[in-house]
Amino acid sequence: MTKPPLTLYLAAPRGFCAGVDRAIKIVEMALEKWGAPVYVRHEIVHNKFVVDGLRDKGAVFVEELDECPPGRPVIFSAHGVPKAVPAEAARREMLFVDATCPLVSKVHIEAARHHEAGHQMVMIGHEGHPETIGTMGQLPPGEVLLVETAADVAHLAPRDPNRLAFITQTTLSVDDTADVVAALKARFPAIVGPHKEDICYATTNRQEAVKAMAPKCDAILVVGAPNSSNSKRLVEVGSRAGCRYSQLVERATQIDWRALEGITTVGITAGASAPEVLIDEVVAAFSERYAVTVEMVVTAEENVEFKVPRVLREPA
Known part of the structure; x- marks a missing residue:
């Protein structure tokens, strides 16, 4: 049977941002330096695939410092923590690394x-x-x-x-x-705002790419986790920008193929904590069912990189 034609638009930029990349690298470097287990307070980033991958390498994810045994390192997630958390870790003389996005x-x-x-x-x-x-x-x-x-x-x-x-x-x-x-x-006319907008470059860039892509698409799929704020915002941006079907999927297995019957164009993007391998998986799933043509929708180039904390760059 001949596969129906389908144009896939891939948003660029999409997926990992510099803050997420740095946070994952911090956990991996901590495991290399101190061995397993390394404890991570809260999910390092909001993506099950990433968290499961780090868990397989020896990371243990906890919600509170009380769950961390003495003598083992603990890492604070990319989302940041209240001031009281590092203060308490210091009081307990814990070795901690802050992976908060800069x-x-x-x-x-x-x-x-x-x-x-x-x-x-x-x-x-x-x-x-x-x-x-x-x-x-x-x-x-x-x-x-x-x-x-x-x-x-x-x-x-x-x-x-x-x-x-x-x-x-x-x-x-x-x-x-x-x-x-x-x-x-x-x-409040006297209210003071930030010197530079707080919404990060990656969030802004990914939303702009979706806005550019949406008018071309019968459907938009955002690869990301249901607890990922920036991923959920991309779904909303797609809908508002004129795409009648804008949905969040964690993996290719979650694609609702019946809802996509009769379509000829699909846009694909990913939240800032979703790895490229999951996008490849979604593209492969479409290629199994359609004669796919892939087109890039590029709205920005990103070359931001954040250094990991010095404690991880120093020899053990």
């Missing part, structure tokens, strides 16, 4: 700077997300007010409306965040 650390520094200047912070972010918890945990309780949507701004009750500053989670929708910022500035 762009998340930048937001932490920014929050501390505004706090020192006497500003109460407003954080635009998703409640319960590890990055939000980590960022809010940089300052004392009550010093960071959380908003998720523009509608939330109306309910804010700051102690002084003239002494406010805002920061954002790094993995948000660029367009949604712009709406929230506009609402904040309308209600």
Whole structure:
């Protein structure tokens, strides 16, 4: 039987960002330096395939320091942790390595700077997300007010409306965040914003690639984990940019082939914590069923690289 023709559009950039690449490298280098087991507080990045791969090499994933035995290294995830966590690790004399993405650390520094200047912070972010918890945990309780949507701004009750500053989670929708910022500035004209946008370059670039790809596509598949904020935002961006079917899949096995019947064009991208091997897997699954033509949709070139902490670069 002749396979039906299908054009696959591959978004570029897609997949791993520099912060994720660095975090994974930190775990791998820690295992090389100190041997297994190495403990990791929270998933190092939000991707089951990556986490399972590191677990196979000897990483043990835990949620709290209490689960880490004395004498073994512990790594903090790329999402960042509240200030109290490294303080407690130091108190226990634990060997710890911080894999927080440098762009998340930048937001932490920014929050501390505004706090020192006497500003109460407003954080635009998703409640319960590890990055939000980590960022809010940089300052004392009550010093960071959380908003998720523009509608939330109306309910804010700051102690002084003239002494406010805002920061954002790094993995948000660029367009949604712009709406929230506009609402904040309308209600609090004196509010101070970041010197440079907090949403990271990788999140922005991946969303722009989806926007460019969406009008060409009958369907868009975003390869990523259901707990990955930036991956879920890509699905939303695809829908808003005009693609009638925009879905998140963790692996090729999750593709709903019945929903794709009759299509001729599919866009494929991946969240910042999804490895390229999973995209290859999805492309291969389409190639089994269709006569595939692959076209790249390139909207940016990325060459960012972050150094790993010095403790891992020094000899054991």
